[in-house]
Amino acid sequence: MVHPKRLMDPEGFLTALGEFPASSAGDPVDALVSLWNGEMTRAIDTITPERPLSSNRAKTAPWFTEELAAMKRKKRELECMWRSEYESDRTRLCSYLRTYTAAIKAARRVYLVANIASAKNNPAALFQVIKGLLTPTTHGGFPDNSASRCEAFAQFLADKVALICSDFDAILTAVSEDVTRAPACPVLMGSFQLVELKDVDKVLGEVRATTCILDPCPSWLMREARGGLAEWVKVMANASLWDGKFPVSLKMAVIKLLLKKASLDPTLFRNFWPISNLPYLGKVLEHVVASQLQGFLVDMIFWIQHSLALGRGMVPRQPWSP
Structure with missing residues (x-):
């Protein structure tokens, strides 16, 4: 089931969504995110109801030309005529089948010869062409997507993260107490600054529009309608900054498996890169x-430069912008 993209109008989407309810302004950030997901889903269902995804036709071979397609249609016509059970029609069909088969073999031969000739000066490309002829790509060797296998892969990732964390703890414990510590920096960051509508509009325009299946609506639609969504995002962002809490629902990620090399065994978990696909709203926050952290680090770096310059009798540089 899909939402047709051609029906997703930003103006109609904002009309169906409506204004942010003022009564929810003081709610916790998790409640606000839940309200956001529910209202966005309702608005999408209003302007573009779900419908079944039409199945795509099988991809034709690269050597299957328009002339072969015309011959295939002619073959279908002769087959329909042969069903009349006339002997002459059957004879014509058998003769045409031999011609059609010969044309297919010739077209395939011409295509493969051209591929080999184009790669004769590139050993790597020539090897790939020959490998594709000797060992055609099959779709049956990729690991299954069963629930048990997904759980096993999730446990593998959890164990890997735990091992990395334990290694960090061991490194920190091994640091000697005699290590000289740097003086405390007077530039402190006591709290985050609440954002305004113009800040939210800027962020929505800068964050890359990558959609996750956990998003209630496509990210490109949020960017197109960001003028009407700025108030929603501002309230959620300020609630997160004020409470010092990141919404739990936005910590969920969809893990996609990327095989490191085509030659590796796809049944082994260590041969995959785990690619995390996060919700778009989480990236915005x-x-x-x-x-804000980057601005704080800029001020801190300027203080360090200033301290070093005074110690050497030099004039410090002015603060820089990233």
Whole structure:
């Protein structure tokens, strides 16, 4: 089931969504995110109801030309005529089948010869062409997507993260107490600054529009309608900054498996890169926090430069912008 993209109008979407309810302004951030997901889903269902996805036709071979397609249609016509059980029609069909088969073999031969000739000066490309002829790609060797296998892969990732964390703890414990510590920096960050509508509009325009299946609506639609969504995002971002809490539902990620090399065994978990696909709203909140942390680090670096310059009798440089 899919939502037709051609029916997703930003203006109609904002009309179906409506204004942010003022009564929910003081709710916790998790409640606000839940309200956001529910209202966005309702608005999408209003303007573009779900419908079954039409099945795509099988992809034709690269050597299957328009002339072969015309011959195939002619063959179908002769087959229909042969069903009349006339002997002459059967004879014509058998003769045409031999011609059609010969044309297919010739077209395939011409295509493969051209591929080999184009790669004769590139050993790597020539090897790939020959490998494709000797060992055609099959779709049966990829690991299954059963629930038990997904659980096993999730446990493998959890164990890997736990091992990395334990290694970090061991490194920190091994640090000697005699290590000289740097003086405390007077530039402190006591709290985050609440964002305004213009800040939210800027962030929505800068964050890459990558959609996750956990999103209630496509990210490109959010960017197109960001003028009407800025108030919603501002309230959620400020609630997250004020409470010092990141919404639990936005910590969920869809893990996609990427095989490191085509030659590796796809049944072994260690041969995959785990690619995390996060909700778009979570990336927006991360961008808000990162921009403020970056500003704090700029001020801290300027203080360090200033301290070093005074110690050497030099004039410090002015603060720089990233």
